[in-house]
Amino acid sequence: MFYHGIPPISIETLIHRSTTLSHLLQLHSLLLKSSLYHHPSLINHLLISATSISLPFSTSFFHSLPTIPPPPLFAFNTLIRAFSNTPSPQESLILFKKLQSSNLYPDHYTFPFVLRACGLCSFVGVGGVLHSLVLKMSFGSDRYVGNTLLKMYADCGFVRFARNMFDEIPVRDVVSWSSLIAGYVACDLPVGALNVFCEMRLLNEKPNSVTLVSLLSACTKMVNISAGESVHSYIVMNCIEMDVGLGTALFEMYSKCGKIDKALRIFNSMPRKNLQSYTIMISALANNGCREDVISLFNQMEDIGLRPDSLSFSAILSACSHMGLVYEGRNYFDRMVRLYGIKPTVEHYGCMVDLLGRAGLIEEAYDVIKNMPTEPNSVILRSFLGACRNHGWVPSLDDKLLSKLESELGANYVLAANIFSARASWKDANDLRLAMKHKGLKKVPGCSWVEVQN
Template sequence: MYDSSTTNFQNKRIQLFNHDMNFHTLQNLLKQSKTLIQLHQIHSLLIKTALHFDEFILSNFILTSSPISVEYATLFFHNSPVTPSLFAWNTLIKQYSKSQTPFESVRLYCQLQTSTDLKADKFTYPFVIKACGRCALLAAGGSVHSLVLKTGFDSNSVVNNTLVRMYAGCGNVGLAGQVFDEMSDRDVVSWSSMIAACLTCNYPSKALSVFLDMKQAKVKPNSVTLVSLLSVCTRLINIRMGESIHLYILTNNIELDVSLATALVEMYAICGYIEKAMVIFNSMDERNLQSWTIMISGLAENGHGEEAISLFNDMVDLGLIPDTISFSGLLSACSHLGLVEKGQKYFDQMVKFYKIQPTMEHYGCMVDMYGRAGMIEEAYDVIRNMPMEPNSVMLRSFISAYKNHGNRISFDDNLVKLLLKIEPDLGANYVLSANMSSLSGYWNEVDDMRVSMKGKGLKKVPGCSWVEMK
């Protein structure tokens, strides 16, 4: 099959070789590189013409090749006959910081510090700090922070904003707040970073407090800030605040990009306003996998299982490949609708066709689905054959199903013991265990459960719901 782009690339390569490697032509050739094979061709040409000894060419080749294959760029980097520039180091550190192997960014930074005379600059630090956050390397991140202070880069807003996110990624909102408080100049990115840090560390109320301080500082939120604020509303189930943010977006003509629109869909869906979520979802010009998955899960959780299954099929028809979260929403829908055959089919499809390793949530959906349908033996088989120990939610689901649908199979007492071991301070577990013992006629064990509850001061908390008033 004729490929004009490949032919043009080869013609320029020949032209470049025949005209003593014109630098402008080489730059164009590098920019047009899209595949590893083309990188091999250019690399070969550089060696033939001895231009791999040129530091400028080396840096440009690494800049071009690292997004295509960071491993190949690293190989070229380490085998270069000339000393790489700081630009080349920074390029690789940056590329690894956003790759699937961010630890390599930290490793390269350590090599830069120990094996060269080069000094890290304002471009180096944000990338390696980001990598420390992604790897949750608190000690390494703290060491980099100390060097930032020693070298005077603590006044750089980009470095400081990245430090806030790094400490949040390591689960330390206190240190993130300390960096934020010590900033001499805070822009919208700084405030957004601190709000996101509070969310990352599961302090939504604190995130809201930071936003109120942001308003007092008369700093206008951008779309990134608004995405975090909508996540705050989602965590706190605060529909009033969520609607006010939506109104702010509309009145200020803020563009509803895919991230912001998806955050709105999630907020409305989690807060139970599924119709509003669907309206926003249908109005989106662009949707990614996260958008579809959130809408599918929202429909399933709000009792619209048929719509969730239909939406899942629409997503697959469009060519999107479902992920583990997509299947969690789908299996949940099948469970609530009692669609056992469909649930079995989708679970098998997930494992065999999409090669997704089932998680605790997937197994939990299957146990719940079989339990609701009274298929106790099948539910028990899932628990017995799954590769991990069941959690408390799954155990309660199975034990309740067994109690409600009769004892067609002998009950495994070890499941009750495991439940009490996992959650020894929840009164409802003791009540459930006592009920199972009474069904089997083990009245002594029922008395033991009551004594144990009384001794620990435990009570069964009655069911409750959130109600928003005024």
Template structure:
């Protein structure tokens, strides 16, 4: 049993037991101090699970070589706990003489982005500048993604502008950055610059661009991108087809979306989910529900996004019992933690069905502060169905006006609801409240209209 032998073993298909066996060989031959062996063992075990690899990393008898640190940092960057790679990067700097290299930074940056740690990401950036790695294209591309993920697309743009050489990934990252930060028009203009620069977009670039069309609800642009894909022989992979479905569905071309979905030879969870949500949004709840059931039969595990789709279908269709069922199934069978969107669907669903008490229960018992969409939905339900109820919670109305004091429609809603709840004792009270926040004229609503409520 020697070095070469272990190396060969590590290249074969690995299972946990297999790796444990190799590990005991390593101990027996005292090769556990050997840097190259440590590196390869950590690499092999990280392909099983990052936590598994971490055990060996932590118990290494010598300080692991930089390669092993990089492998672990990379593993955490795509794990559910990316913060751990930021921690390890700190530990690397504090406790060893090793210096991070061009394989360390991309993954630390990715983790900073995933954790929205703008300040930490910025300090990693200055470290990169200090150590001269700012000429590395990969690092610059991940810097851009980090800044965009942290919501600061301006910094991403600076990195992009200062890059000495850009490739298709740089351009795609810049476009995706603007999409993430909700600047679809800027994304479009970067695409135009990209064409000027004669850089050819690939299927990843086009996925982001189709999302631009969805954001702008611009079917003309969507169709021209579809045509561009076909004439330029861009590979129609699962992601690109899924993005096309999404674009057609958001633009209201649900039939076209269905045709693409049905033609797909291979589909992933996202393809199903986007089709289900598309059907739900286009008022075709029954089909959304049957597609959801079909998806489960195929053996795919629905995620938070899939449940948003199906719950919104139930809400639009007024299928209260089904909605309750799916919500329960989501939590109990699939262990998906409900997000704001899910609670929003439930409030909307109960509210539309006139079940004010149930909607109120959801609002009261959810673990986060409701957003304005939910509050408006609840208030409208109250307005439409709650006229005879006495259970109005004026705090919810106050909260809505606090979160969104600049939205005129909220005051109109408030005025209407006040006729039921007595929250605003008279219209003059509301006038004072509006003046207090400097709102003189309600957009889309004159004082006369408010008075007339």
């Protein structure tokens, strides 16, 4: 069919070639001028292209469409899916509500996107309502919908509901198993994750790399080197490709279990690495006291063209702090701000305070706290006060700063009382200890865990 001499197929070609917001605006104008504004296929194609270029334009275009007749269901699904992959997944739920108010009905493509949004927002109540609607509309036997329901409950922290959902899925696939295993790991139940994997193997279901990443995370949480090595053996024996995610999970497991040499060998053998891989390896090396390797690896990361982000600088600054690299820490902080234009966060300032405090540069650390654009949090203040106590420097802290410490943590009362005692402010120190006693707080003794080989 032609409208004013323009075939829709030609406009579809233009839509597929659009790459900028300017292109989208011109195409929008063309649809209006050529009376193609109600053409379902063109609306769908334009929304598909628009969501990958400009989500604000996609939203504006969608809401400008006539409500009678309503936009096609495919258009709703496209925009709901787009928002479910953004930092604002709740917009998917708003669109779903608008869909329900039209004369359209959601299909088996709609529910997975909306359920994903519920999981990301931890809206388990809304997810439960959607679960009822899924059953009412006879989509309960759909494997894709069932897997997403399972993951939604796990993401919301209701792993028992996720397990019940898993048991109700008539035909399970590797996604079902992987989602349940990841759910146990996310809910800090690593033993449950390993038990599910044992069930999976008994039924001769083959795991994929996603499954194995979750299993390695479970081993990391338990610091279980034996289980981790078993997973590694499975990867090698079955010739599973060592992609970035799997390789990163594997060397992180070895590093957390104290096998830093093996972790480094795996990292170096990986054919592809990304920024996250480098960041985790830098933290692992720092935690194991590998001073030279930390600096070398960060420089290597920059040399191959990877641009450090906020997390990367948090890792290197923390490494400098724990290894006493004051000059290097100052240099990295300066490069972060001046060279990469990254605005320091509270975590970055905290690393600098900790670095300077450990090195005995208490006054400089105090200057960092006073010049922070935001209020220091309790972690920074506790680190600073601990450094003051360790180095015998008595700060002239005001009550406003001391009030930032958590009032329900006994260790903070003891630390602040010790500072007041060092200043000979006996009344303030005694008041703090009395307040601590009145609230029934106690300082939990420090402890260490050492695992000895049999």
